[in-house]
Amino acid sequence: MKRIGIALAITFTSLHLSAEIVEEVVEYKHGETVLEGFRAYDDEIEGKRPSILIIHQWTGLTDYEKMRARMLAQAGYNVFAADVYGKGIRPQPPASGEEAGKYKADRELYRARMLAGLEMLKNDGRTDPSKVAAIGYCFGGTGVLELARAGTEIAGVVSFHGGLGAVPGMEAQQGKIPAKILCLHGALDPYVPADEVAAFQAEMSAAKADWQLNIYGGAVHAFTQKMAGDDISKGAAYNAEADARSWDAMLLFFAEIFLES
Amino acid sequence: MKRIGIALAITFTSLHLSAEIVEEVVEYKHGETVLEGFRAYDDEIEGKRPSILIIHQWTGLTDYEKMRARMLAQAGYNVFAADVYGKGIRPQPPASGEEAGKYKADRELYRARMLAGLEMLKNDGRTDPSKVAAIGYCFGGTGVLELARAGTEIAGVVSFHGGLGAVPGMEAQQGKIPAKILCLHGALDPYVPADEVAAFQAEMSAAKADWQLNIYGGAVHAFTQKMAGDDISKGAAYNAEADARSWDAMLLFFAEIFLES
Secondary structure, three states: OHHHHHHHHHHHHHHHOOOOEEEEEEEEEEOOEEEEEEEEEEOOOOOOEEEEEEEOOOOOOOHHHHHHHHHHHHOOOEEEEOOOOOOOOOOOOOHHHHHHHHHHOOHHHHHHHHHHHHHHHHOOOOEEEEEEEEEEEOHHHHHHHHHHHOOOOOOEEEEEOOOOOOOOOOOOOOOOOOOEEEEEEEOOOOOOOHHHHHHHHHHHHHOOOOEEEEEEOOOOEOOOOHHHOOOHHHOEOOOHHHHHHHHHHHHHHHHHHOOOO | OHHHHHHHHHHHHHHHOOOOEEEEEEEEEEOOEEEEEEEEEEOOOOOOEEEEEEEOOOOOOOHHHHHHHHHHHHOOOEEEEOOOOOOOOOOOOOHHHHHHHHHHOOHHHHHHHHHHHHHHHHOOOOEEEEEEEEEEEOHHHHHHHHHHHOOOOOOEEEEEOOOOOOOOOOOOOOOOOOOEEEEEEEOOOOOOOHHHHHHHHHHHHHOOOOEEEEEEOOOOEOOOOHHHOOOHHHOEOOOHHHHHHHHHHHHHHHHHHOOOO
16 A cells, blocks of 8 residues: 555655656767667756656657656656667658567667666666666567566566567576566557467566566557557557556556665 | 546545544345355545445455455445355365355356345445445455456456456356456466466457456465465465555556546
């Protein structure tokens, strides 16, 4: 009950006090690759605070991720939305599938790109390093699970309708997964089929990771994204109930993982 | 975010105001069968309020359900813990398996016993009939899913590590399931195996029910029950994280389903 209390305290506090949300487009680099991320935070809040890394869906860092960053900043979190692809690389389908595929096929590169974004977050002066989580959407959901598999020292990861499959040989290893894991999944998601869900459970159980999987009946892929439309026969569509429930589940998870121990 | 707000408002309010929890053992009948239930509520609260029916695990209505009833009463809910078995029938294993089996094998009787408890709740003068949910543990989890399958006009049901299987011919029917469904399930529960979980998802998806399934990695059966001990090799054991997470998930669900529309 205490964690619901804290989740609410965070949300109510930020909704009722004056908030001054600062947003910035941020250019940074990973090796020679120029990246363009986005930060958002409430300038009325003093000191270091819980901080969230956002990993984008397959079209790159877009208005969608900026919207989520603002929502989190309103709720009092310090946010950095990373750029995995590179400045100016914001492909629409079908090119988005190819671009995402490059990183899904080279998970060391994918992990490294996300870690570059994590460094930006951790070094921004507002981040409490003991209170960091990464969230991701679709391709980005797969990404944050890769951060967990890599043993990244963060408190938690949240996958929103991400692909759950690991690359053989790169699965989660027992005792090496400090991040707590929350996966939010549409029951009818054809892009994350039942065998992949089962394999994920087996992988994470074998690794003795701290994991949870919430399945939303009636929801398909991209259920948090209004731009996915409402035609579930496409296998990707917005679902307002699953969107609201998954967001609240994430806030509840944050309240738990960021609790002072 | 609003529902987390309400969930917290409920819990914080009840924790910080004076509460006067009234508890009563309640004798009632179903046909000729004498039953002994338990009610709990906060006498400081005025008027009709959200109300919860509790369906017990396989040993009958015991101190465990009374404990949960008190917790819910502290949180501001009006509670009735039903008796499915009959006054004085509180079997320990292995007799508890036989007793539970009688009702699992005769689900019309099982439903009728639970509905008798629901009537007690609805007629107690404190229940807002538009804000009723049923929760159940193990055998009781199966029970509340049966209430949903029966088309019971309540806002929601929550199964804590309940058996998920329907009796052939008694599955949920499309358009006839008004209750929203939340199932809280241990990933390693040998009593509710993967094929049963898959069949439940297929059943509820075909019925177009509003359902959610939260799976807790590392948890087995009876994960909310300290009396189950801590030996997971038995297939039933307490899991503190899953207990806390499932309780909070229930409160969040209540905040959603009881929201003024």
